[in-house]
Every structure is written in structure tokens, then in C-alpha cells.
Amino acid sequence: MLSYAEENYLKTIYHLSEGGLKEVSTNAIAEELHTKAASVTDMIKRLAHKGMLSYKKYKGVNVSPEGKKGALTIIRKHRLWETFLVEQLKFHWAEVHEIAEQLEHIKSPLLIRKLDEFLGFPKYDPHGDPIPDEDGEFTTKPKKPLSTVPLGDSGTLVSVKDDSPAFLKYLDKNGLYIGAHLNVLDKVEFDGSLEVCIDTDKTIFVSKKAAENLLISK
């Protein structure tokens, strides 16, 4: 059984390893968790001892199959709770992360199964990220920036790269939201901006910079 702190480290390391593929450096973990390298060394020893990571001094860590399973369980819980907060409690998708960071540590497999059922077995969270199932399986729809969508093509706005308050305000102002159906009507050669139709009923212009921040999925 992992502690609150151990779960946070494991989840972070898993994310940094890009799904358990790459080894992760001590400093990268320290930076991500706003902690110190010495603390990270202590913790990765603990997690390695528990079989979650494989670790060789000075060589960084790799997530073990056991660790991957643990990380995906935490991620599953996080994303289910985010879905609950947005769909049921009517939070805005940009304000749920901190609360889900707490909720993801609640220990009760039955609770998560019932929550999943209550939400109708969602496949994606409010940020467009996939929700792993009980076995850790999930399907990632390829996401690409709106700026790379070919003229005439359409897709769903599933995520944003930058979720700063300034950019969220921009989204609101232009009637853009996660889940919106976007159709690229025209590309302006001069400045790279796009003419985009939202849900077939509204047309806006999106700057090149904004289009690079909007992530689209089919």
C-alpha cells in the first residue's frame, strides 16, 4: 500500500517517463514536484524497494510494470473525479485539478467502480485526456494543434496546451469550449490566422498563436 506522498511521486514519475518508456532523472522529478533532489533520492529508494521503480545510482529511474499499474490507477481516479466535478457539480474544467489531486488518493476500489458507473463509463476526462479502465487500458485519440488541421477539415476541441487564465478568458470570449466542434473554413496566408466555424452556427477568426494552443481530435 502506497502513502499519499509515494502515490504523488509515482504518478509524476510515470508522467515524466511518458507512459513508462523513458528513464527519468532525479532533477526532473524534483523540479516537477517543487522539492529538492535529496528528497527525491530518498523517495525513489523507497519506491524502488517497493518494486514500483527500477533504480541504479546516478542512472535515473524506470517505472516497473507494477509501478505502471499503480500510476494508471491513480490517473484513472484523478480523471474520473475531474469528470464528476465538471459534469455533475458544474465546476469549470480549468478549476478541478487541485481538488482531483486530493480525491485521487481516496482508497476504495468499490467507490471508483461505482463512480465510473454513475458517470456512464466515460472514456475521456473534461480536458480530453483518456481515462484508463480497471486494467489500465485506454485509447488515446491523436490530438493535433488546430493550426495543423487542413483547410476544410473538422474535429473536436479536446484540450488546450496553455490553460492560463488569460487564454481561458480568450476561449470564453470567442465561444470556444472543450467539446466544441470546429471546422476550418479558411486560412489567411498573411498572418497564419484561421477562419473557424464553431458547432456549425458561429464563425470566428483565430490567430496563429491561439490555433497552436487549441488541440483537436477527430
Place this chain on the structure above:
Amino acid sequence: MLSYAEENYLKTIYHLSEGGLKEVSTNAIAEELHTKAASVTDMIKRLAHKGMLSYKKYKGVNVSPEGKKGALTIIRKHRLWETFLVEQLKFHWAEVHEIAEQLEHIKSPLLIRKLDEFLGFPKYDPHGDPIPDEDGEFTTKPKKPLSTVPLGDSGTLVSVKDDSPAFLKYLDKNGLYIGAHLNVLDKVEFDGSLEVCIDTDKTIFVSKKAAENLLISK
């Protein structure tokens, strides 16, 4: 800001003090929390230092107004989450306590306000206990054992004294559930058992012992 452990102590001490009325002994706290008296002494010093308790060596502790406020916030969260688990996620009311023990420590006043609204501002939790509002106010309906309800009177089954699996099984078997409307039709002099009508459509006999375990409210 109180830690997880501090919150648990405060809540337990508040309950033992019967709403902040009585002073509470070190040993009583230790027994309730399955910990040792020495640990309790350490913790009550911390909580007294934070202004939650007033404490004089060897004299037990009293809950301060600040402490009462904190305890009622935790109790409010606990009971709202229990209500959510039973009404929305379809847990049985007897299996939600442990999960709510974890959920009650989630820190987000906005979350609790939204949860309260989502649930329709419930006044009582699935065990029949009152849910304090944001200011810590609540109204306790007087509860009394079914065995003391006069012949011909009726009320709602709001709680049980003993929630052992054996007694829960008994409830199920007899069609009894929290929220059932009960009407005392007859009292058997011989063994103190009662003839009770459930929701006007079913009549059962309840032994004296069972009737002492069933708590009724008008």
C-alpha cells in the same frame, strides 16, 4: 490549517464532549481512536496550542468555540459525502462510513458548497443524523427507541443503535430500512414484542430487543 490527524482528533473529541458540553479525558480519546494515552497527550497539546481546545494538565480538555466550528465543518463534510454515496452512488448506508472518513478531509469549501447544492441541501444523512450548515447550525429531531413509542403512534425509522452485520441482515429480512414509516399497531404483554406496520403495506412482529435498537423520529 489542521492536518489530517489533527482533524480526526478534533472530530472525535467533539463527539466525546457531546457537542462541546463536557470535558473529555485522555484515556477516552485514546480508546476511541485506538491509540495510546501518550500520543493523545502530545496531540491535545498541539490542538490546544492552535486554539481548538482548552487544556489543563491532568484535567482533561474542553472544546473551544473555534474547535467546535472546526469539528462541525468536518462533520458537515462527512455527512454530505455519506449522503452522496448512498443517494447517488447507491451504496448501502452501512458501508459508507469508512469512505466518508477519508472524503471528509478533502479541502475545498467550494466543493462542499457545490456538493450540498447537488444533493438538494439535505438536512439529514442516511443514518438520520443532522447535517450542519455552513455556519455549523443544525436541528436534531428527537430520536427514541421504537420500544418507547406509544401504542398507535407512528414515526420514521431514522437510525439504529447497533449496526452489526447480523442486525442489518435482520432489517433486510423484515423489510425494514432507514426512512421507513412505522406504525405501532399492538404491544404484546407477554414478551414485550411489537406488531408494527411498515409504510402502511406490510405488518411484522418486532422483538423487544430489536425494538430497542430501532430509533424513531416524528
Place this chain on the structure above:
DNA sequence: TTCGATTTTTAGACAAGTCTAAAAATCGAA
């Protein structure tokens, strides 16, 4: 390939929360 910069680990300290064992205070019965 060597030496300085960077990264990582070790060593030692600290805070929270727990424990055991022993000392101190209080309680209660004769």
C-alpha cells in the same frame, strides 16, 4: 582525456505523529 561544471547521493538535522517505559499526579476506599 582531463578538468571544471553539473547532477546525484550521502550525511545529518528537523517536524509530525506514533510508540514504550517510567515518573508524576489524581482518585477512591478503608
Place this chain on the structure above:
DNA sequence: TTCGATTTTTAGACTTGTCTAAAAATCGAA
């Protein structure tokens, strides 16, 4: 009211998770 039993506190140790400072290992550029 006194003395033994009980309760409570203190003292010291342990674990988890954190830190700083310093040592050790690795990396990279000349």
C-alpha cells in the same frame, strides 16, 4: 487522610518525509 490503584504526563526512540551542506559521480568542452 493515607496509601494503593488508576490516570496522565514525560522522556526517549522510531518512521516518514522533508531540508541543507558537502561529497561523489558523471558529463562535456577544450
